[in-house]
Amino acid sequence: TQLLEQSPQFLSIQEGENLTVYCNSSSVFSSLQWYRQEPGEGPVLLVTVVTGGEVKKLKRLTFQFGDARKDSSLHITAAQPGDTGLYLCAGSTSGTYKYIFGTGTRLKVLA
């Protein structure tokens, strides 16, 4: 059973546009991570959010953890072709060691 739903599933935008990707769950997560994956490569960690309401910035990427720690968002400002990839959220719920991944958002930024 997939506990982390991401939306949208696919996103194709022009260079310079802004976008937001969402990660939602009915469960409370002790922490949540965002990864980016290139084709044929393993996911690469972008950020970890731990506290409800936490906002973290990584250059043009802004990550937010929901107040109830059940959801998260990733906002990209002025997207560039280099941002193209599969974005995955992941985490584990309290009391379990299962580390699960979201369904993924495949982003394509056109030059």
Added chain:
Amino acid sequence: DSGVTQTPKHLITATGQRVTLRCSPRSGDLSVYWYQQSLDQGLQFLIQYYNGEERAKGNILERFSAQQFPDLHSELNLSSLELGDSALYFCASSVVQEVGVAFFGQGTRLTVV
């Protein structure tokens, strides 16, 4: 380079066969995780080991098994292979038992023909 090493990178085998995938975690990492990634199912959690002991099981088939050795490397054994087992298999490692940060290897692409 994440520091997690997976071998082999590619594997082609016939249905019914058995294969072993190997993972060496980052130096100092005690936890190892295995994931299966196919086009239509995303990254599926298979199993986690911490310091040689199984800690969590996900959607791992009975035909699949894994273990973590005293030197902390891990192996994933896949037997009685079926066409549907074709996928990318990733190993990840983290320092602690409860994952906060996981570093992934480059994966083993398994093709069953």
